[in-house]
Amino acid sequence: MAVAKVKYFSVVVPYNHEKTKILLGRKKRGLGEGLWNGFGGKPDAGETMDQCTSRELEEECGIRAEEMTCVGILYMDCTTGRNYHIPVYIATKYSGEPVETEEMKPKWYDASAEALPYENMHKEAKVWWPVMLSGKPFIARFLFEGENFSYNIQITDRQTIDQHIDSINKLL
Numbered sequence: 001m002a003v004a005k006v007k008y009f010s011v012v013v014p015y016n017h018e019k020t021k022i023l024l025g026r027k028k029r030g031l032g033e034g035l036w037n038g039f040g041g042k043p044d045a046g047e048t049m050d051q052c053t054s055r056e057l058e059e060e061c062g063i064r065a066e067e068m069t070c071v072g073i074l075y076m077d078c079t080t081g082r083n084y085h086i087p088v089y090i091a092t093k094y095s096g097e098p099v100e101t102e103e104m105k106p107k108w109y110d111a112s113a114e115a116l117p118y119e120n121m122h123k124e125a126k127v128w129w130p131v132m133l134s135g136k137p138f139i140a141r142f143l144f145e146g147e148n149f150s151y152n153i154q155i156t157d158r159q160t161i162d163q164h165i166d167s168i169n170k171l172l
Contacts, residue, residue, distance in 0.1 A: 007082065008172060010053040011040035011074075012089040013132070014063060015111060019092065022111045022133075025061055025104030026120075036121050038088070039104060048169045049087045057091065060104040067093035072138040073164045074128060079145045085168055088132055127151055137161045 014023040024036045039060040043052035054065045072088040098106040109115050113130035121129075128140045131153055137160070140153045 005081070005083065006171075007042070007084050008049070008168060009040055009042055009084060009086045010049050010056065010089065011038040011086055012053045012057050012065065012068065012091050013038040014057070014061075014065070014091040014094055014098075016108060017093075020111055021108040023061065023063075023098055023106050023108055024116075025106050028103055028105060030103075032122060034120070036107075036117050037125075040086075040089075043172055047172070049165055049172070050089075053087070053089050057094075058096075060101055061106045062099040062101065063091075063094040063096040065089075065091040065094050067091065070161050070165050071135075072128065072132055072140065073161065073168075074140050074142065076124075076142045076144065079143075087165055087168065088128075090132070124149060124151065128153065131155070139164065 015021070025039050026036050027033050039057045040053055041056040043049060050068070053068065058064050068089050068091045070087050070089050074084070074086040074088060076084040076086065100106065111133060113133050116129055118126045124142055128138070131138045136155045137158055138153055139156055140151060142149050142151045
């Protein structure tokens with residue numbers, strides 16, 4: 001039996017300065033094309049996940065994170081052998097104004113779980129976005145089998161999230 005390869009990505013969700021709206025981006029190419037999501041991507045060689053997340057946010061919508069916190073971790077295992085580990089960040093302070101790029105088209109949404117365009121997001125979004133928006137640190141584990149998935153979400157604490165980030169950074 002072959003060992004599954006893990007791919008590392010990050011995702012960051014900026015809040016407006018009043019913390020009443022969140023910025024999503026519609027992916028214009030690649031994995032998730034046409035879907036709304038946070039901003040993020042793969043770490044470059046030598047980058048930590050924090051550095052990767054900051055860089056990707058600026059590349060994908062033109063804003064620079066000044067205050068960013070990891071609030072959750074997504075572990076996505078696929079029966080096809082593709083596995084993803086994805087730290088989830090929120091940016092509560094930033095500089096600059098969002099702009100459309102070759103990669104993403106940004107749009108502000110009310111910062112409530114009910115306001116999000118789930119029908120145009122990754123299918124597991126309706127599971128973990130409400131938890132993320134609640135402000136509780138979390139670890140979400142998904143198992144994808146074809147078009148179906150099962151999941152478990154654990155509400156945790158900041159220290160546990162930091163330990164997971166440290167472990168991921170050591171593997172990069």
